[in-house]
Amino acid sequence: MREQDRDRDGEGRARSGRPRDGLGRPLPYGAEGVPRQPEGVVRTPAETVAQAQGLLDAGMPFHAHEVFEDAWKSGPAQDADLWRGLAQLAVGLTHAARGNAVGGARLLRRGADALAGRADAYGMDLAALTGWARGLARRVEAGEPVDAAAEAPRLSGPPEPV
Incomplete structure (x- = not known):
């Protein structure tokens, strides 16, 4: 592929224009993909948690990871580690659902x-999220298949009624 044929954003940075599935693959x-999350969106912490939860519930942890990444890059420095850790959980779930047990x-x-x-923080029970992540890591290593939507963690509050 020639350099000028590569997908670039308005500032010349490489960006893949290929459509993606719900797990970010x-x-x-020309294939039908899911809408991508816009990059660099500044959200309140509550908006970040709510949007990420919706994406996790929809089985789209890769996209939730992008929402957390925006928060860690645009939010206050004292919260960067929180949002980065949550992004790592989301991308870990992504890899696990893709069948990458080691990376997940x-x-x-x-x-x-x-x-x-x-x-x-921000209504999230971080001890519960930590326990969820460690438990899922053990199950993934044991070879259990992972359905991203079924395994989505609750970030805050009680689960929504079905």
């Missing part, structure tokens, strides 16, 4: 380590 050009377990544990011992 690239699809062939590693990222789930890395995210759990980042959240362990932190005080709850």
